[in-house]
Amino acid sequence: MFFHGTARVNGQSHLEIGGMDTVELAKQFGTPVYVYDVALIRERARGFRQTFEELGVKSQVAYASKAFSSIAMIQLAEEEGLSLDVVSGGELYTALAAEFPVERIHFHGNNKSREELEMALHYGVGCIVVDNFDELELLKSVCENKNTKTKILLRVTPGIEAHTHDYILTGQEDSKFGFDLQNGQAEAALKQAISTPWLETLGIHCHIGSQIFETTGFILAAEKIFEKLSIWKKELAYEPAVLNLGGGFGIRYTDEDAPIAASKYVEEIISEVKKLAGSYQMEMPEIWIEPGRSLVGDAGTTLYKTGSRKDVPNVRHYLAVDGGMSDNIRPALYQAKYEAVLANRPLEKAEETVSIAGKCCESGDMLIWDLPLPKAEREDLLAVFCTGAYGYSMANNYNRIPRPPVVFVENGEARLVVKRESFEDLIRLDLPLQEKIKN
Ligand SMILES: *Cc1c(COP(=O)(O)O)cnc(C)c1O
Numbered sequence: 001m002f003f004h005g006t007a008r009v010n011g012q013s014h015l016e017i018g019g020m021d022t023v024e025l026a027k028q029f030g031t032p033v034y035v036y037d038v039a040l041i042r043e044r045a046r047g048f049r050q051t052f053e054e055l056g057v058k059s060q061v062a063y064a065s066k067a068f069s070s071i072a073m074i075q076l077a078e079e080e081g082l083s084l085d086v087v088s089g090g091e092l093y094t095a096l097a098a099e100f101p102v103e104r105i106h107f108h109g110n111n112k113s114r115e116e117l118e119m120a121l122h123y124g125v126g127c128i129v130v131d132n133f134d135e136l137e138l139l140k141s142v143c144e145n146k147n148t149k150t151k152i153l154l155r156v157t158p159g160i161e162a163h164t165h166d167y168i169l170t171g172q173e174d175s176k177f178g179f180d181l182q183n184g185q186a187e188a189a190l191k192q193a194i195s196t197p198w199l200e201t202l203g204i205h206c207h208i209g210s211q212i213f214e215t216t217g218f219i220l221a222a223e224k225i226f227e228k229l230s231i232w233k234k235e236l237a238y239e240p241a242v243l244n245l246g247g248g249f250g251i252r253y254t255d256e257d258a259p260i261a262a263s264k265y266v267e268e269i270i271s272e273v274k275k276l277a278g279s280y281q282m283e284m285p286e287i288w289i290e291p292g293r294s295l296v297g298d299a300g301t302t303l304y305k306t307g308s309r310k311d312v313p314n315v316r317h318y319l320a321v322d323g324g325m326s327d328n329i330r331p332a333l334y335q336a337k338y339e340a341v342l343a344n345r346p347l348e349k350a351e352e353t354v355s356i357a358g359k360c361c362e363s364g365d366m367l368i369w370d371l372p373l374p375k376a377e378r379e380d381l382l383a384v385f386c387t388g389a390y391g392y393s394m395a396n397n398y399n400r401i402p403r404p405p406v407v408f409v410e411n412g413e414a415r416l417v418v419k420r421e422s423f424e425d426l427i428r429l430d431l432p433l434q435e436k437i438k439n
Contacts, residue, residue, distance in 0.1 A: 002255065004298040004299070005037040005298065013346070014343060014345075015343035018033075018035075018037050019413070020413070022035065026381050031304050031323075031404075032322055033404050034300055034391060034404055034406045035409055036299050036301075036409065037410075038408050039301075040082075040176075040299040040410065042076075044262065044295045045061070045082055046072070047261065047262035048294075049081060050263070051267055052287070058105060058287070059286060062289070063083070063085065063291065063295055065091050065095065066087050066091065066317030067297070068388060068389060068390075071417070072406075072418075073296070075098050075100075078099075082104075083288075084104060084105050085105075086106070089114065089116045092120065102124050102125055104338055106288075106290075107128045110131045110132065110176055110177050112135060115311060117138060117139055118142055120150075121142060121143065121148050121150055126259065127151040128150055129155050129244075130154055131179075132179065132274075133179075133185075133192075139199070143199070144198060150200070152200065154203075154204055155178040155205045155206065156179050156181045157175050157223060158181045158206050159181060159182050160208050160217055160220050162222065181228055194273070200275055201241030203240030203243055203285060204225055204243055205244040206221050206225065207245075208246060208248060209248045210248045210315065211250045212248045213384065215268040215269065218272075221245060222273055225243065230282065234371065239279060240285050240309055241285055242288055243273060244289070244290065247293070251294050251297040251386065252298060253336065253338055253339070254337045254338065292389060296388040297387045300388020300391060300392075301384065302323065302328065302384045302391065303343060304323050305321065305322045305381060305382075306321055306377070307321065307378060307379075308320045309376075317355065319354040319355070323363070324359050324365045325365040326358070328367060328368075328391050328395075329403050333394075338386060340356065340371055340373075340383060342381065343383035348374035351374050354376065356368040359401070360398055360401070368384070370398070402422060403423065405420040
């Protein structure tokens with residue numbers, strides 16, 4: 001079994017995380033519960049930041065908060081000196097509620113509304129990542145109405161898509177995001193942006209994919225962008241202060257995944273950008289990156305209680321848990337794979353292969369297929385690893401299942417940072433068909 005961060009087996013032969021016995025955590029906070037290993041989040045954040053600092057390259061490491069947004073998480077990002085990506089008014093609101101330094105907030109999204117842009121300008125976010133021509137127009141008009149300037153990055157699609165172990169070169173990028181670099185849209189957008197007095201165009205942004213295990217895609221993207229930058233320098237006298245290469249750094253969910261260290265991504269990105277800037281005789285830009293999953297993914301573990309079994313003779317053992325696609329939709333959404341152990345007896349030898357079912361009314365609500373486990377009984381504790389990214393943030397109330405709480409553990413202490421939803425919470429926004437007649 002592969003343990004992440006501070007996870008280990010303690011003297012009681014229980015799984016322990018952050019110095020806390022998971023059996024005790026389940027008793028205290030109930031199940032399901034998301035448990036985050038705070039020390040591991042800090043280690044991941046430092047892993048990205050340190051290399052920039054050591055190599056003396058101006059940078060921002062922005063946490064893509066869509067991976068897991070909550071007030072405590074954003075405060076932790078602030079403690080670790082990260083910047084923050086938000087993609088909606090709601091994520092911005094959360095960041096503001098956490099009192100995150102607004103100048104380090106970057107606002108993303110392919111369809112920001114007028115209200116969202118007004119909100120961003122009102123609070124003075126550090127930069128707005130402009131995604132398309134419509135938004136460019138809308139932003140100009142919002143700035144004009146408010147008589148406010150703003151900093152922007154232009155999001156481009158460089159014609160490279162990275163997926164896990166391979167990258168795809170696409171001539172004409174068919175994507176809902178960004179200005180195409182190859183067909184002239186990016187250049188047209190840049191011309192508009194730099195001729196707009198309301199907008200200060202800090203630089204260029206791209207994000208090539210997710211769960212990437214190689215540096216090749218980032219390097220190719222940088223090459224494609226610099227080819228254009230060198231032209232724009234000559235023709236438009238434009239040189240960017242910032243090059244943002246996005247996120248997507250891969251993590252280990254199962255032993256099929258072989259992630260590389262943050263330091264290696266950063267080193268190779270820096271050395272490539274230095275080389276490119278040198279060869280085109282351009283100033284070295286600040287490098288910004290936007291890890292989401294790789295900051296929080298492997299720090300999160302979900303604890304479930306096991307329940308019903310269903311044995312289909314000669315076919316499969318189903319073992320159901322007290323959560324499912326309501327707290328982790330990734331397996332149902334894109335066949336995501338996970339590893340798990342019985343947290344109350346992680347050292348016991350596997351005796352059978354079971355498939356972990358959720359409790360939602362969908363046949364597709366399966367969390368793990370074919371997991372080797374000791375013979376599990378009702379009320380065993382199942383720990384599913386690596387649920388820290390896109391778990392809670394995609395959680396939902398399907399079947400009116402309340403969302404689980406989030407607990408941060410560090411140095412033998414546990415802190416509840418998101419409460420469990422109650423049944424009352426579930427009906428909080430509901431209104432009756434008819435007002436009761438008062439008499
Ligand atoms: C989703 C996203 C990220 C983070 O992606 P991860 O795979 O979680 O690292 C970063 N930047 C942008 C623009 C994104 O859309």
